Amino acid sequence: MNCELCDRDSGEVLYRDNFLRVVLVTNEPDYPAFCRVILNAHVKEMTDLSAADRTRLMAWVFRTEAALRAVLNPDKINLATLGNVVPHLHWHVIPRFADDAHFPAPIWATRQRDGVVHRVEALAERLRAALES
Amino acid sequence: MNCELCDRDSGEVLYRDNFLRVVLVTNEPDYPAFCRVILNAHVKEMTDLSAADRTRLMAWVFRTEAALRAVLNPDKINLATLGNVVPHLHWHVIPRFADDAHFPAPIWATRQRDGVVHRVEALAERLRAALES
Numbered sequence: 001m002n003c004e005l006c007d008r009d010s011g012e013v014l015y016r017d018n019f020l021r022v023v024l025v026t027n028e029p030d031y032p033a034f035c036r037v038i039l040n041a042h043v044k045e046m047t048d049l050s051a052a053d054r055t056r057l058m059a060w061v062f063r064t065e066a067a068l069r070a071v072l073n074p075d076k077i078n079l080a081t082l083g084n085v086v087p088h089l090h091w092h093v094i095p096r097f098a099d100d101a102h103f104p105a106p107i108w109a110t111r112q113r114d115g116v117v118h119r120v121e122a123l124a125e126r127l128r129a130a131l132e133s
Numbered sequence: 134m135n136c137e138l139c140d141r142d143s144g145e146v147l148y149r150d151n152f153l154r155v156v157l158v159t160n161e162p163d164y165p166a167f168c169r170v171i172l173n174a175h176v177k178e179m180t181d182l183s184a185a186d187r188t189r190l191m192a193w194v195f196r197t198e199a200a201l202r203a204v205l206n207p208d209k210i211n212l213a214t215l216g217n218v219v220p221h222l223h224w225h226v227i228p229r230f231a232d233d234a235h236f237p238a239p240i241w242a243t244r245q246r247d248g249v250v251h252r253v254e255a256l257a258e259r260l261r262a263a264l265e266s
Contacts, residue, residue, distance in 0.1 A: 045210055047199045051192075058191055059184075066180045076220060077178055080213035084229055084237035087209060096217055104217035108239040 005088040006042050011035075012124055015131050020057060022064050022131060024124050030101040031094060032119055033072055035127070037061050039089040046081065046089065057089070064093045067130035071120060078106065138221040139175050144168075145257050148264050153190060155197050155264060157257050163234040164227060165252055166205055168260070170194050172222040179214065179222065190222070197226045200263035205253060211239065 004010060011023025018040070025034040037060050039049075046054055065077050074095030081091045096103055101115030120126065137143060144156025151173070158167040170193050172182075179187055198210050207228035214224045229236055234248025253259065 045198065045202070046212065047195055047202060047210075051195075054191070054195060055188060058187070062180055062184075062187060065178065069178070069180060076215075076217050077180075078213070078215045078217070079179065080211070080215070080239075082209075082211045082213070082239055084209050084211070084239075106213075106215055106217075106239065106241040109241040110243070 001042065003042055003086065003088050005038055005086055005090060010038065014124060014128050015060070019053075020060055022060060024127065028107075030115055030117060031107060032117060033068060033074075033095050033123060033127075035064050035068065035093045037064055037091040037093060042088050044083065044087045044089065049089075057091070061091045061093060063131055064091075067127050068093060068095045070130045071123070071126045072118060074118075075103070080106075134175065136175055136219065136221050138171055138219055138223060143171065147257060147261050148193070152186075153193055155193060157260065161240075163248055163250060164240060165250060166201060166207075166228050166256060166260075168197050168201065168226045170197055170224040170226060175221050177216065177220045177222065182222075190224070194224045194226060196264055197224075200260050201226060201228045203263045204256070204259045205251060207251075208236070213239075 011025050013021055013023050015022040020037060020039050022037050025036055028034045072095045075098045076096040078094040078096055097118050099116040101111045102109055144158050146154055146156050148155040153170060153172050155170050158169055161167045205228045208231045209229040211227040211229055230251050232249040234244045235242055
């Protein structure tokens with residue numbers, strides 16, 4: 001099986017345990033604080049997990065949301081698990097700002113404007129600290 | 134406050150309790166089985182809810198996913214809570230098919246093709262039965 005989420009971290013690791021990892025996405029120039037929560041195992045759908053494992057995965061999605069809110073104070077958080085291209089469970093956790101490239105559309109829609117790129121110094125370190133708090 | 138999710142059911146109600154409702158979306162012609170799980174209260178972000186309420190809301194998102202899988206057998210389920218336009222918590226639960234209008238892109242991206250519209254007879258009744266099982 002050839003799966004990029006099995007083969008690579010796919011971002012800068014902010015947290016990792018034996019079940020999942022939280023990474024800062026490094027190839028979305030409009031969204032430098034875009035994070036993903038990636039299940040370690042190659043599982044396709046949330047309802048393929050046990051209820052306990054779903055809760056464990058979502059707890060880290062929400063921890064990531066809380067960390068992003070604490071560090072960036074975005075106008076909105078967007079959460080999504082799609083997996084149409086890579087059917088290995090991963091959650092997109094995206095801080096959105098009213099002046100970003102796509103707002104209020106989803107980031108997958110047509111760009112609305114050049115958009116302000118909201119950068120924060122030492123972002124990975126600050127997110128790691130927030131995730132541990 | 135003027136909020137369409139406070140003011141209207143916003144779809145055909147499949148399930149409702151004092152905390153949330155599950156509706157079949159009626160204005161997405163490409164995706165006749167598109168469902169939404171809508172919190173009754175006007176709350177903006179998942180991390181504005183208590184952990185118990187987050188779990189309660191997600192349990193119905195996953196019940197809706199399971200019902201859609203049972204009734205439609207889609208190629209993938211897409212889950213998302215965005216709320217950039219309407220900042221009142223609602224989850225999109227979207228059954229996707231390899232030959233639909235946007236696959237493998239998100240439904241908010243540019244259409245890929247005319248796409249097959251996957252219709253099921255008596256869909257609302259079948260989803261209600263699956264949600265109750």
